[in-house]
Amino acid sequence: MPVKKKQNNDFSELVKSIVRKIPRGETMTYKEVAIKAKRPLAARAVANVMAKNYDETVPCHRVIRSDGGLGGYNRGGEEVKRAILASELT
DNA sequence: GCGCTGACTGTCA
DNA sequence: ATGACAGCCAGCG
Numbered sequence: 001m002p003v004k005k006k007q008n009n010d011f012s013e014l015v016k017s018i019v020r021k022i023p024r025g026e027t028m029t030y031k032e033v034a035i036k037a038k039r040p041l042a043a044r045a046v047a048n049v050m051a052k053n054y055d056e057t058v059p060c061h062r063v064i065r066s067d068g069g070l071g072g073y074n075r076g077g078e079e080v081k082r083a084i085l086a087s088e089l090t
Numbered sequence: 091g092c093g094c095t096g097a098c099t100g101t102c103a
Numbered sequence: 104a105t106g107a108c109a110g111c112c113a114g115c116g
């Protein structure tokens with residue numbers, strides 16, 4: 001019983017493309033991604049794409065909230081975020 | 091077609 | 104600074 005995930009639509013791939021473009025060590029907020037995805041108000045939809053349709057090709061951990069929080073990938077704290085970033089930076 | 095939900099965001103109290 | 108409310112987009116029942 002696979003987890004419920006969204007289908008791959010243009011929006012999903014678009015969002016994934018945006019996140020994929022994020023340089024390692026850098027982080028982008030859902031809002032920024034949504035804006036680049038031509039949907040400046042679709043921060044939630046972006047989050048959904050990651051949540052239900054996250055790909056290994058998409059470093060969701062580089063996508064954070066506007067508050068500076070991680071969001072839902074690790075849900076631990078900025079420390080975890082730094083750990084991941086540092087890990088890929090290695 | 092309607093309503094709910096979600097890894098969200100911004101504003102008001 | 105914290106809590107609550109409303110708004111937005113997309114998918115699913």
